[in-house]
Amino acid sequence: MNEVIEEKISAEYKYGFVTDIDADNAPKGLNEDIIRFISAKKNEPEWMLVYRLEAFRHWLTMEEPDWAHVSYQKPDFQEIIYYSAPKPKKVLKSLDEVDPELLKTFQKLGISILEQERLSGVESRVAIDVIVDSVSVKTTFKETLAEKGIIFCSFGEAIQEHPELVQKYMSSVVPSSDNFFAALNSAVFTDGSFCYIPKGVRCPMELSTYFRIEAAGTGQFERTLIIAEEGSQVSYLEGCTAPMRDENQLHAAVVELVAHKNAQIKYSTVQNWYPGDKEGKGGVFNFVTKRGICLEENAKISWTQVETGSAITWKYPSVILKGDNSIGEFYSVAVTNNYQQADTGTKMIHIGKNTKSTIISKGISAGFSNNSYRGLVRIAKGAENARNFSQCDSLLMGDQCGAHTFPYIEIKNNTAVVEHEATTSKIGEDQLFYCKQRGIDNEKAIGLIVNGYCKDVLSQLPMEFAVEAQKLLEVSLEGSVG
Amino acid sequence: MLSIKNLHASIDGKEILKGINLEIKEGEVHAIMGPNGSGKSTLAAVLAGRSEYDVTEGEIIYNGKNLLELEAEDRAREGVFLAFQYPVEIPGVSNINFLKTAIGEIRAYKGLEPIKAKDFLMMLKEKQELVEIDRALVRRSINEGFSGGEKKRNEIFQMAMLEPKLSILDETDSGLDIDALRIVANGVNKLKSEENATIIITHYQRLLDYIIPDFVHILHNGKIVKSGLKELALELEEKGYDFIKEEVEA
Ligand SMILES: Nc1ncnc2c1ncn2[C@@H]1O[C@H](COP(=O)(O)OP(=O)(O)OP(=O)(O)O)[C@@H](O)[C@H]1O
Ligand SMILES: [Mg+2]
DSSP: OHHHHHHHHHTSOTTOOOOOOOEEEOOSSOSHHHHHHHHHHTTOOHHHHHHHHHHHHHHHTOOOOOOSSOOOOOOOTTSSBOOEEESOOSOOOSGGGSOHHHHHHHHHHTOOHHHHHHTTTSSSOEEEEEEETTEEEEEOSHHHHHTTTOEEEEHHHHHHHOHHHHHHHTTSSSOTTSSHHHHHHHHHOOEEEEEEEOTTOBOSSEEEEEEEOOSTTBOBOEEEEEEEOTTOEEEEEEEEEOOOOSSEEEEOOEEEEEEOTTOEEEEEEEEOOOOOOTTSOSEEEEEEEEEEEEOSTTOEEEEEEEEOOOSEEEEOOEEEEOSTTOEEEEEEEEEEOTTOEEEEEEEEEEOSTTOEEEEEEEEEEOTTOEEEEEEEEEEOTTOTTOEEEEEEEEEEOSSSOEEEEEEEEEEOOTTOEEEEEEEEEEOOHHHHHHHHHTTOOHHHHHHHHHHHHTHHHHTTSOHHHHHHHHHHHHHHHTTSOO | OEEEEEEEEEETTEEEEEEEEEEEOTTOEEEEEOOTTSSHHHHHHHHHTOTTSEEEEEEEEETTEEGGGSOHHHHHHTTEEEEOSSOOOEEEEEHHHHHHHHHHHHHHHTTOOOOOHHHHHHHHHHHHHHTTOOHHHHHSEETTTOOHHHHHHHHHHHHHHHOOSEEEEESTTTTOOHHHHHHHHHHHHHHOOSSOEEEEEOSOHHHHHHSOOSEEEEEETTEEEEEEOTHHHHHHHHHOTHHHHHHHHO
């Protein structure tokens, strides 16, 4: 038993280092001046400032939602720093110009950009955009992608260089008035990632963004916008980590995906924000709005998420199935341990004919945590022959944790076929003993059993990240049984 | 190889094993028979290190080591294998991945380098043939949706892969059809060697026609009440347990 505890302690959040980077901060608090400050810092055009101010004025009229099955001390929005950029802020041409401290950070994160660049001749590659606090630090492989007409850059850069695309699509899926946190994000977001895949192009590599909250007292508000033109395909992955801090940090992102005719977007997330300590102190509040639209026929959007971090997660990656024959998928593993709370799921909105959606959700709760699945399947009146299949499984480890399922189904067309299956199980002593009897210790056995339980979701991840995700699951659950 | 002395074990405060004595040497096959609820599976579980059971008295020496001080996984790594009476299902974990992990752990414990992928695959093929198990079965998730007999065969396949020193087969014959029984028994016989020992828990003489035991023990109410040669099993089959009970109670 002592051994297990020791292991657990030594295996605690290993991404929790603090980097000593000179940051350029806004004063804390939120008002129109701060928004003007951010907009000016980013050298934004007038329309962007107008957009932000409108969102802010709307936000002022809104209330923080409390329908999710989570409880927490609501953040004081005047105590947050809304802009923190690691210096230097000038445009970086090459890695040599990046702050060496920051490079060390990347190394600790296991991202070797140098290596990535050096290996650029190799087949399987990943283009990475790195966002520290609020600012995009480095996007790799930009030139290689540009040859195919693919735009992959920071959101800030997109506003400067592709204003027509940003203006056309930003908020077309998640209106800035959509919800409290989306409105806040629209007012104060500082950076994020932008991808544009032109007609008929299959993106030749994984596009990936690593997010990291670094400076103390800051919130992270990034936006991601991905547009896949007719017949194009892209696979995108985001990963996130944060230092260990005693206070809670707020992360309120907005992600919008637009898939045109015959286009496919696969969006994968490995979320590992700092979850707080074993007593539930600190940790990131992860309040995120993610939504995609299959705008025209035969479009397909898949969300895959492995959520192991954050003190509180509040997130429902959704798909609006507007085009006929379009497909929406949601594959999720959410792990909560200690005092973590997660309320996550999806919304599948069927509007077009013959639209199909699949929801596979695997919740794993350990310690004193609470893990909820919340999902909506809506079949609109005109959605002839819509199909949905939902499977929501919960796995409990120990008897102090909770698992909850809140499925909502709204059917306005009687040709719809909607299937929902749900199971709750406990990790079995018999299963653990079976593994031990074959020479496999407790921690490894839990890893095996949990990974087996999540197989249907993990198999959706790009190869490179499936292994990482498996390890993450094992680390997150270490010491949770026995 | 194995020496059990005055073993008492209980679960939830109820004593199940009430003073077991048993000596097993390399190369031997011991059959343990006994009525339902007499404690056969309990003995197997205590040997394998299931933590729900409290050993209140006695000792178990295995290859010079105090077995009771070893964790279940270390006992397995030291060569103790239990073919379960009721093998569990582990959804989503393929047999192959499971065995690879187990072999990796056992080798690491012994200070050996990891098995090469090529060697592992060769071994997989060889053992598959040895115990005549369907390739497709081996590729599926552990016991998930397996029939009763398939689960038992899979236990023997795992035994073949892990090459244990002491194998305990807990009613591996129950649920097997006639052909499967012969195949499993063949497998066990082929795996037998001068260095290994086997404990066979069974209700039926039938299995012992195929795997000839050196000794037969009868367990009754937590104690070994009679030991003998293979003829004891025949006698038991003929007369039933009543004669034992009468003998004991007399
Ligand atoms: N948790 C428990 N609490 C009380 N009694 C238990 C518990 N677990 C097992 N027992 C009892 O221990 C006794 C021995 O069980 P065991 O499984 O070892 O029998 P067995 O000889 O293997 O029987 P079978 O031939 O049916 O497989 C049984 O009477 C059983 O009911
Ligand atoms: Mg039994």
